[in-house]
Amino acid sequence: MQWAPFFFFSLLPFSSTFLAEAAGPCTAIKGANKGLVLGVYTTEKDEKAAQFTKAGDAFDRVVSGKLKELLSVSGPPLKKGKARIFHSLHQNFSSVVVVGLGKKGAGVNEQENWNEDKENIRAAVAAGCRQVQDLEFPYVEVDPCGDPQAAAEGAILGLYEYDEFKQKKKPAIEVQLHGSDGVEAWQKGLSYAQGQNLARTLMEGPANHITPTRFAAVIEEKLRSASSNVTVHIRDRAWIEAQEMRSFLSVAKGSEEPPVFLEIHYHGSNDAKEAPLVFVGKGITFDSGGISIKPASGMDAMRADMGGAATISSAIVTAAQLKLPINLIGLAPLCENLPSGKANKPGDVVKARNGKTIQIDNTDAEGRLVLADALDYAHSFNPRAIIDAATLTGAMDVALGSAATGVFTNSHQLWNQLFEASIVTGDRVWRMPLYEHYTKQVTESQLADLNNIGKYRSGGACTAAAFLKEFVTAPHWAHLDIAGVMENKDEVPYLRKGMAGRPTRTLVEFATRLSQDKKSI
Ligand SMILES: *[C@@H]1O[C@H](CO)[C@@H](O)[C@H](O)[C@H]1NC(C)=O
Ligand SMILES: *[C@@H]1O[C@H](CO)[C@@H](O)[C@H](O)[C@H]1NC(C)=O
Numbered sequence: 001m002q003w004a005p006f007f008f009f010s011l012l013p014f015s016s017t018f019l020a021e022a023a024g025p026c027t028a029i030k031g032a033n034k035g036l037v038l039g040v041y042t043t044e045k046d047e048k049a050a051q052f053t054k055a056g057d058a059f060d061r062v063v064s065g066k067l068k069e070l071l072s073v074s075g076p077p078l079k080k081g082k083a084r085i086f087h088s089l090h091q092n093f094s095s096v097v098v099v100g101l102g103k104k105g106a107g108v109n110e111q112e113n114w115n116e117d118k119e120n121i122r123a124a125v126a127a128g129c130r131q132v133q134d135l136e137f138p139y140v141e142v143d144p145c146g147d148p149q150a151a152a153e154g155a156i157l158g159l160y161e162y163d164e165f166k167q168k169k170k171p172a173i174e175v176q177l178h179g180s181d182g183v184e185a186w187q188k189g190l191s192y193a194q195g196q197n198l199a200r201t202l203m204e205g206p207a208n209h210i211t212p213t214r215f216a217a218v219i220e221e222k223l224r225s226a227s228s229n230v231t232v233h234i235r236d237r238a239w240i241e242a243q244e245m246r247s248f249l250s251v252a253k254g255s256e257e258p259p260v261f262l263e264i265h266y267h268g269s270n271d272a273k274e275a276p277l278v279f280v281g282k283g284i285t286f287d288s289g290g291i292s293i294k295p296a297s298g299m300d301a302m303r304a305d306m307g308g309a310a311t312i313s314s315a316i317v318t319a320a321q322l323k324l325p326i327n328l329i330g331l332a333p334l335c336e337n338l339p340s341g342k343a344n345k346p347g348d349v350v351k352a353r354n355g356k357t358i359q360i361d362n363t364d365a366e367g368r369l370v371l372a373d374a375l376d377y378a379h380s381f382n383p384r385a386i387i388d389a390a391t392l393t394g395a396m397d398v399a400l401g402s403a404a405t406g407v408f409t410n411s412h413q414l415w416n417q418l419f420e421a422s423i424v425t426g427d428r429v430w431r432m433p434l435y436e437h438y439t440k441q442v443t444e445s446q447l448a449d450l451n452n453i454g455k456y457r458s459g460g461a462c463t464a465a466a467f468l469k470e471f472v473t474a475p476h477w478a479h480l481d482i483a484g485v486m487e488n489k490d491e492v493p494y495l496r497k498g499m500a501g502r503p504t505r506t507l508v509e510f511a512t513r514l515s516q517d518k519k520s521i
């Protein structure tokens with residue numbers, strides 16, 4: 001059955017019964033059990049014929065125009081992000097999935113603030129790869145669709161599913177580039193997406209498994225296998241005490257689980273003395289709220305309250321894999337926030353590493369307490385810029401939802417670089433204010449220099465950022481509130497439901513740009 005005398009197509013996913021029947025003859029074919037994903041653009045109304053990508057055109061020629069023919073008789077033109085599957089078209093592939101890429105050459109959408117071509121490719125390739133995954137084929141070849149990096153990202157991000165603790169796992173599927181064009185960009189896309197998937201795995205991981213100690217061990221292992229130009233310090237409680245990080249410790253002491261201050265260095269610049277870019281990530285491996293305890297419903301998601309630590313660490317692992325010529329440091333205060341006889345109590349006062357005192361009126365606003373000391377410590381490296389990421393406030397989610405990470409920054413240059421990076425990755429950022437207006441609402445405290453919650457309910461993401469600003473003197477600092485983008489329901493089509501690992505790719509892209517442009521910041 002090298003060449004089927006007829007062509008089978010369907011708009012519906014195949015039932016397992018059909019698969020069982022098909023498996024017999026197909027296994028006899030060389031290259032069977034492999035799917036091919038090919039892109040097709042949306043054509044103008046009056047054009048009947050499908051407009052394939054370069055790879056799609058080439059394949060259609062090999063099968064004497066059969067694919068184009070089948071596509072046109074199988075239904076209306078493929079809408080963007082939709083997939084349609086055809087079988088037995090060519091001996092190399094059991095199935096060919098055609099995916100809709102939308103309008104060709106859509107470019108940067110100034111209103112959406114992203115590159116629409118790239119975003120369309122990610123979504124379409126993800127949809128196509130999932131169809132092949134559902135058929136349980138061990139291999140899928142992917143059309144680079146004119147942008148191998150975006151295609152690789154769509155494939156690797158789209159296929160990802162967290163099933164670490166399930167006995168029944170999704171069968172493994174290997175993603176391959178179709179053709180030999182753009183191997184380097186393809187590899188880069190694989191790295192970017194694998195970086196984001198690492199963050200997703202850490203965030204999704206249950207809190208009894210991904211403890212501060214385990215988190216640090218995973219990152220150490222990944223970083224050391226990515227490059228030998230790395231240094232990893234897994235700082236223990238004694239070190240944290242010696243550093244006088246009492247604000248961080250006040251949160252950690254509510255739990256039996258030992259805290260860790262993770263410090264990772266990647267030395268990629270030819271100039272060892274080049275000022276490093278420092279990433280800081282909030283690493284609350286479980287946030288119950290502490291004495292100001294959260295409602296029970298949805299509390300399980302608080303295993304991902306270390307999303308800041310996960311995304312910044314994964315970004316550094318990826319940068320090391322890509323051998324970026326830049327010096328990077330990652331800092332992650334890791335601990336649990338639990339209620340206990342030793343936990344912070346509302347009204348408690350602690351002194352942070354920089355000497356400022358903090359009245360803790362809400363123990364659930366613990367992220368800023370651990371970040372305060374980490375941000376102060378970040379200054380000891382004489383950094384080129386400091387970027388922190390934190391699932392900091394529910395108010396951020398209320399403000400922007402999952403569309404974009406909120407960025408609070410004292411630097412236009414830094415903002416511009418982050419913004420440009422996010423247009424490319426499609427994992428967007430949106431600038432938020434760092435006004436004195438908000439500072440006043442956290443510096444008027446009855447007992448201390450600062451209060452860990454704002455005087456008023458309004459603008460909670462902004463008062464949190466204003467609080468962090470009290471621990472920053474560096475001229476280029478950005479705080480990324482990632483609470484809104486922590487989890488994906490169905491908003492990003494190429495991510496399945498679950499912890500999103502955002503904005504890892506934007507951080508990597510940002511570091512890539514900074515490594516190429518030594519003078520920008
Ligand atoms: C089919 O596979 C062979 C052997 O790997 C390869 O040379 C050929 O280019 C493939 N054809 C298509 C259409 O992918
Ligand atoms: C380490 O970094 C230097 C540049 O500082 C680079 O030349 C070298 O290739 C790197 N080594 C590895 C193993 O990545």
Ligand SMILES: [Zn+2]
Pocket residue numbers: 287289337363364365366367
């Ligand atoms: Zn909290």
